Amino acid sequence: MEKKCGCWAALRLSLSGACKSSDPKNSANSIPRTSLVYDAATETRYLNASNREMCAPDEAQNSSNNPHPDPLPTENKAPCQLLQFSFQELKAATGNFRPDSILGEGGFGYVFKGWIEENGTAPAKPGSGTTVAVKSLKPDGLQGHREWVAEVDFLGQLHHANLVKLIGYCIEDDQRLLVYEFMTRGSLENHLFRRTIPLPWSNRIKIALGAARGLAFLHGGPEPVIYRDFKTSNILLDSEYNAKLSDFGLAKAGPQGDKTHVSTRVVGTYGYAAPEYVMTGHLTSKSDVYSFGVVLLEILTGRRSMDKKRPSGEQNLVTWARPYLADKRKVYQLVDPRLELNYSLKGVQKVSQLACNCLSRDPKSRPSMDEVVKVLTPLQDLNDLAILSYHSRFSQPGRRRKKNDGIHQLSCSQSRSIRDSPLNSGKQHGK
Secondary structure: OOOEOOOOHHHHHHHHHHOOOOOOOOOOOOOOOOOOOOOHHHHHHHHOOOOOEEEEOOHHHHOOOOOOOOOOOOOOOOOOOOEEOOHHHHHHHOOOOOHHHEEEEEOOEEEEEEEEOOOOOOEOOOOOOEEEEEEEOOOOOHHHHHHHHHHHHHHOOOOOOOEOOEEEEEEEOOEEEEEEEOOOOOEHHHHHHOOOOOOOHHHHHHHHHHHHHHHHHHHHOOOOEEOOOOOHHHEEEOOOOOEEEOOOOOOEEOOOOOOOOEEOOEEEEOOOOOHHHHHHOEEOHHHHHHHHHHHHHHHHHOOOOEOOOOOHHHOEHHHHHHHHHOOOOOHHHHOOHHHOOOOEHHHHHHHHHHHHHHOOOOHHHOOOHHHHHHHHHHHHHOOOEHHHHHHHHHOOOOOOOOOOOOOOOOOHHHHHHHHHOHHHOOOOOOO
16 A cells, blocks of 8 residues: 655654764864965865765864754655655565665665566565665665655655655654665766767766756755765766766755855765865855856866876876866867767867856856756757768868867867767878
8 A cells, every 4th residue: 555644743753862963073084174264276176085085073163153054954844745664565565675786885885786566665566666776775874864864855845847756754763764766777877987989979968967956956946955065976867868966965054034044064076076165174066066167077088086196196086187178279178089079079178168157266257057957958950070070181182180260170080080989981091
């Protein structure tokens, strides 16, 4: 029998005994926030930090009139339509949480693939009913529990085509589980960094636009929400490469009225979090915009935001990319070489400029996510592929390319990619 919760009363009562906040202990890995002056030197110091989860403990000093800077989400007064599962139902739906059904793992715990009956909570046979993703929370960890509550609270009331759908939850004894719609193609992170076949340019633009629409929805509501953990692993893809934001454990209600920011714990992932947020604990929607700029760079370059395997000057993506973003003749050197010039010339220019704006050192100079959506929308229809420009310019007898004509400059590796591309069918160019 389907079980729906009509209000949060029962859930809140169950959670009340386990939600007393406590600041995390001081960590040697936390970034010291000794200066609130945001300049290039401070940014560089931040950007050179390692790619680990952030959790700075001293946010309380940033707001003397806010002794509890990160309270639990407020009670949702509107009735929710989430299903309430029993632990045994989810255990059966995932085949007793079989190891081969694991979809992923995070600091919270594991995510399992499972099957439930349509419009109900009963388990179904594998391959039948509705496919779901079941996230289990590690039983030890107060912070994980708070994030679980935030996830239920936000996704229980936020519904949008570019947000992953939360189907229901389970809370029994020390068991905390969440049930989501199953996203067929997994995360953007997997497609960009863990697969040998490169993600096509058109799909990259579609994904960037979908993710931008999701953030714009969060920022633009009557009660704005700051996502606070925008990164490639939290962007999930369906069978048509439609992007949906997942994992709202760090989401935070944004400032309202005459408030310019909210003061909160500094959490997130190095390489994605806005430097001014790390240094001050002041959170705004422009913090998400910075994170979007980092992900946009990852989409453009095929490089991770932080990669210790690269040479010292290239380990941090933002640091490495900034000089190229500022020069229109150099932006093409940022493009993922695996694309083999199968990308839009104008699209690269627009995406590079947009990333540069999103990564502005001055938060007020960054665009809103609505403005980002407006820039990305027309890029879906561009067909000025670099490979076509190459063919056109070098197929004319006697045509010599000017050294600095403002058009795409080919590197040696890109030229080799062209010669080896299946599109060339063994043809030789430049003759």
